[in-house]
Amino acid sequence: MRDRKKRGRGRKQGKEFMDAALDAYKRHLALHKWRQVMDVQSSKLASKRMAPEQAVREAGRFPGLGPYQDVWERWWDAQVVATTVSEAPLFGRIEAAVGGALNEEITARRQRGDAPLEDSLSYKMFVDQALDRLLEEESGSLEEL
Secondary structure (H helix, E strand, O other), rough: OHHHHHHHHHHHHHHHHHHHHHHHHHHHHHHHHHHHHHHHHOOOOOHHOHHHHHHHHHHOOOOHHHHHHHHHHHHHHHHHHHOOOOOOHHHHHHHHHHHHHHHHHHHHHHOOOOOOOOHHHHHHHHEEEEHHHHHHHHHHHHOOO
């Protein structure tokens, strides 16, 4: 009986880890897009800075996502382009767009029978890098013990 409890808790902790990893991945993608907007806006000559609205529109392209590209662009248009700064700050709008698009992509992947997001190269690379950083940070504290 006791072994069953331990196994059950382990699976729950594994699910919590995967949920946390997915949330971190969403945040990572949102930060990447926000930086892209800032880069597009500042890449113009200092005297002729691009308007924030135009930078947002230009950064709203998602090449390389195959059948999910339209999902991402639709969420970007609805959450980032169509809303104003007074409704929510730019990063919050980007985060909402990324979260919605990623959730819809996950559902669409299941429906289409495609490989899950967790098997995608970009997600695996993100998790690997995050775990490497975590292990590097922890290795220092373990050596002190």
